[in-house]
Amino acid sequence: MNRKLKVYLDTSVISHLVQEDVPEKMTDTRRLWEMFQKGIYDVCLSELTLKEVSDCPEPKRSLLRDYLKQIQYSTFEISQEISDVARQIISMGILTEKSFDDCQHIGAAVVNDCDCIVSWNFRHIVNIKTIRGVRAITNLKGYRQIEILSPSALLERDE
Numbered sequence: 001m002n003r004k005l006k007v008y009l010d011t012s013v014i015s016h017l018v019q020e021d022v023p024e025k026m027t028d029t030r031r032l033w034e035m036f037q038k039g040i041y042d043v044c045l046s047e048l049t050l051k052e053v054s055d056c057p058e059p060k061r062s063l064l065r066d067y068l069k070q071i072q073y074s075t076f077e078i079s080q081e082i083s084d085v086a087r088q089i090i091s092m093g094i095l096t097e098k099s100f101d102d103c104q105h106i107g108a109a110v111v112n113d114c115d116c117i118v119s120w121n122f123r124h125i126v127n128i129k130t131i132r133g134v135r136a137i138t139n140l141k142g143y144r145q146i147e148i149l150s151p152s153a154l155l156e157r158d159e
Helices: 011-018 023-037 047-054 060-069 080-091 097-111 128-141 151-157
Strands: 006-009 042-046 073-076 116-118 147-149
Touching: 006 011, 006 097, 011 023, 011 047, 011 060, 023 151, 042 047, 042 097, 047 060, 047 073, 047 097, 080 097, 080 128, 097 116, 097 128, 116 151, 128 147, 147 151
Parallel strands: 006 042, 006 116, 042 073, 116 147
Antiparallel strands: none
8 A cells, every 4th residue: 555645734724724815725725624634645744833823813723723623643843953954945045044934844844754845835935946945955965855835736646
């Protein structure tokens, strides 16, 4: 039997479960969530993801927490190794210090051997510069290659 894809979610994915102003993204996110509920993927988050959800205003915070209760996931703590990968992303000029949290999301996925990072953050994560930069770091540091995808791209992959 094939092992499940190990999928890291950043906060943008969880947030789009209740993002009424972008219905297409919300629909795709909810379709993906149904797959998570069925246990098709091995879902991973970091402490940072959970902290960012906690920082959401009500009623969104409670809604997102209810969604999280519907799925099984592993949580990674932000280790020194993850911070080191995040710092490397900044030192290589892939992202800036302002995007340190995004860098930590990427670091958490890389260090914990995830198959892919799923994000709606096209500005900092799901773009060619970041994808190529992360590939360079994983090659340089001997980590496994990781794919960076939008929820829509992950859905298309399995159709």
